[in-house]
Amino acid sequence: MSAFSYTTIFKRLALLHRPYKKRLTLGLLGMVVTAATEPLVAYIFKILLDNGFVQKPTFPLWLVPIAVIGAFVARGASTFLTTYMTNWVSTRVLTTLRQQMFNRILNVSIDFHATHTVGRVINSIMFEVQQIIEMISKLFTSIVRCVLTVAGLLGYMLFISWKLTIVALVLMPLMMLVVRTTAKRLKKLNKDSLDVNAQLTQVIEETARAQQVIKVFGGETYERQRFAESAEHIRHYSMRMTSTFAATVPVTQIMMACAMSAMITMGLVQASHGQLTAGDFVSFLAAMIALQVPLKQLAEVNGPLQRGMAAAEAVFKLIDSPIERTGGIQLDKRANGKIEFSNVGFSYPGQEKPALKGINLSVKPGETIAFVGMSGGGKSTLVNLIPGFYSTTEGRILLDDLPIEDISLNSLRAQIAMVSQNVVLFNDTIAANIAYGDSAPDRVRIEAAAKAAYLAEMIAALPDGYETQIGDNGSRLSGGQRQRLAMARAIYKDAPILILDEATSALDTESERAVQAALDQLMQGRTTFVIAHRLSTIERASRIVVLSNGSIVEIGSHDELLSKRGAYANLYHLQFSKDAVNVEM
Incomplete structure (x- = not known):
């Protein structure tokens, strides 16, 4: 079941529009003027027919052409005012929503990016927000204006003949039933359509990013197939929405035709009894015909409305995504760089097996600590806890004797520099x-x-x-x-703390030696954590920490660990063995 009801979504959209009340009021005023011109034109027909073809007119006919020109000038000016004001507000709301989404993307936790693809995020910020704006424009310019127009025309029709108007209104509930029936189907189809659009965006993004891999591994055919399948899914949902939507309009128009036929019959009967003049009847028909346009637009607004509601739900879910912790101590000076891991444990959300357990390690300012171990041993997870990318599930980490959970993330990360393999x-x-x-x-x-x-x-x-x-x-x-x-x-x-996660892995031997000299200088006086698969790059570390299955199994210098002939010595000899091929450390 959706977490966002129509009421909730409309309330949130109303809050976004609140700062622009004056401009929206001007747009509404333009709609009122536009709606008022519709029955005015019908009334002009009445005057013209009742007075234009008789010998002694009761109305000065020279005013009729002036009234016609005046009505259309007023309609043109009011339409311009409404269109300009609503578009001005819509673009502001569009920018605000995109800014809110982008700000949220900057503040969400790392877990968010693990569960949301890049294509899905891009699709929300670029495409789904646009769907919301289209919905708002339809609601304001079509629904409000059409409702005002319908109200004005119905009022005029009641003024002419309440009997004919009742006949016209008989089929209104049936028309509303048709609209409501299709609304539910369109909403589900639109939600599914947003998902397949996100999939296509992801395919395009991955293809653009992975050109070398695609060409070398001959993935062109596979990528074409992926794109074709995603594009076909979009076409399929588009046609299902089109067929559902297209069926609504003709059914509505047929109902209107039935109502009009019934009114013509009754109008002729009333005219034969002298209850209607020719002007009354023709102006009533003119109002009835004019009524079809706003009613047709009201029927057509259902599609954009359902697309917008589905998009709004996705957008507000993103905006409401949990963010990283806020607040905490602001460090007013450079940290010394003392780090202590006290019985640290960590488990990724949804995984029973802990990634880290019982980590105890005290690091002095200026020390270089190297983490080694087989892939999946917990090296990257451990260093990712230092800048607060994840929070420990057990124990705590201290910076200069302060728990890092008590330090604001901005202050904490200001003390850290990082170079990673990617x-x-x-x-x-x-x-x-x-x-x-x-x-x-x-x-x-x-x-x-x-x-x-x-x-x-x-x-x-x-x-x-x-x-x-x-x-x-x-x-x-x-x-x-x-x-x-x-x-x-x-x-x-x-920064006083440096994290090097395979920082020299992409360098050739000559470049690595040159950069290693620079890194040696950079690491002086800084607490440094190094992850390296090539053990030759960490031999000079103050201490080497060997991790296996999320636990520390050995700690010591390079020479000390080799002399122990334990896990580190096995890794070292395995890597430098002539028979070792592509072993990932």
Whole structure:
């Protein structure tokens, strides 16, 4: 069952529109004027027929052409006012919703990204929000205006003949039943349609991101098939919605035709008894014909309404997604870098087996701690607890004797720099990527960081130097250059705690040696946590921690652990054995 009722969604949308009450009021005023011109035109027909073809008219006929022009000028001006004001408000609400969604994406926990695909998120921010705005525009410009128009025309029709009007109203409940019946079906179809649209977005996003893998592994046929299947699903749901929607309009129009036929018959009877003039009857028919347009638009609004409601539910679910913890102590100075793991345990949501258990480790300021172990041993999970990406399920982690749960996340993360195996760069300049997160970049520090990461020579050879655009995720750079740029970003931040997760894995031997020298300098005076599959890169660590199945099995220096001939010695000899092939540490 949906967590969002129509009432809940409309209340939230009303709150978004509240700041723009004045402009909405002007738009509503335009609708009132537009609606008022409909019965006015019908009334002009009455005057013209009752006075234009008799010898002694009771109304000055020269006013009729002026009234016609005036009515359409008023309608044009009011329509412009309504359209402009509603679109102005709609674009503001659209921007607000997208901003709220983007802000939420920045503040959600890591778990959110594990359960929501990139395509689904992009689809919500770009496509589903647009569906909401289309629904709002339909509701305001179509429903409100049409209701006002229907009310005005029905009022005029009652004024002319209440008997004829009752006949017209007999079929109204049947028309509403048709609309309500299709509404439920359209809502379900629209929710399913949003899901298949998200799947297609995901296919496109993955294909654009994985071009090299697709070409090397011959995945073109498979990707074409995936795209074709997703596109066909969209076409299938589109046709089901079209058939459902298309059936509503002709049924409504047939009911209108039946009502009109009945009224013509009754009107002729009343006219034969002198109860209606020719002007009354023709103007009533004109009002009745004019009534079909807003009623048809009201029938057609059901489709956008159901699409918008399904989209609004998805959008508000995203906006309401749980965020990371807020509040906490603000650190007013640079941390010393003392880290203590006290009986730390952690389990991923929905998994019974703990990823970490009974972790006890005290790290002095400036120490370099290396984590090694087989894949899945808990190395990355453990370092991800330090910046608060996840919260411990047992025990606690302390920074300078303060539990990190008591420190605000912004303050905590300000003390940490990170370089990971999966480098993330932004489609911006080299300088902007190095100084990322600094609202007032220092050019001297940028150049010093680039030099320390052995990038200065490469940057100097570029025509635009530090202002060179690097492309999507650094696509214009080599793998080693991308890795060193990520290191330069960490060097620029100059944080007291450094996390290196396979930081040199993408470098060739020569580049690794050069960068390792820079890293050795960077690590001086900083508490550093290193994850490395190549054991040769961590031999000089202060201590090496061997993890297996989420627990610490050995701690010591490289030489100490080799002399023990335990788990670390086995890993070390396995890696350097001539018979070892592609063993992931």
